[in-house]
Amino acid sequence: MKPVLWRKLFGPVKALEPDQVKDYILQHPEGTYALIDVRQPGEYEAEHIPGAQLIPLPDLANSLNKLDPEKPTIVY
């Protein structure tokens, strides 16, 4: 696993309040950040934040090539 991606995945994670995430999404153009849904497909299907990329938690470590280390990433 590339060190930068390892640090991204297992490094410090800052918790944001829902309103902070809402403001972040509104204020940042699409394509400049990543939004990741780590739940299961059925949960995603029932409801998800628009544009969230589904990567279930058990698959996250093996899916790091799908993440851009240069982009801020919001996870839920």
Place this chain on the structure above:
Amino acid sequence: MYNLKGGIKAWQGLKAVGPVELNLDLIQGDESPVAMIEISYGMEETLRKFYLLASEQIKNGEVVALLKKLGDIEERHKQILLSRYAELNPSEPDGQAGLADRLPQILEGGFKFSEFLDRNRAAFQSIPELLDLAMMIETQALDLYLRFAMKMSEESSKKILYKIADEEKAHLEALGKLRDKPFMEKKLTLHLPFMS
């Protein structure tokens, strides 16, 4: 790396529904920017036609006026796409005619206007309910554009999709502000075509 505190249960913002692959078969993932504009133009025109059809079937004057306004917004989105299309296709003298001729039958298989109207007729009884419906439709459109972008391998086409998604976000923000006015109270359960 950021984490949404409380997860989606705590999320009070827009929510889309449906599986990851919903309507992703509308694109291959290697479309050129021009092809992507054609597809997006078709989607906006589909929505515009829906609002127009609804406005012709509803008697409430206020609701009709809002439906026409919603249709005008879709027309504006089409014009933005048309401008971008003209930039990419300077040799085509009448971009709008060209786009109209090649309109893909977006969502035709699963989106029958009259059936959708019948199943969600309650949404057309008042302004708050209509705004809930419009926001749900536009949220699904935003989600689809962003899932298209995830599938897209062509970077310049991705950029087109991100731009359209940003327009939809602004549109939703405006609808949300309208919805938050004091008369907004009722929550609506929407029956979408792919839900049994």
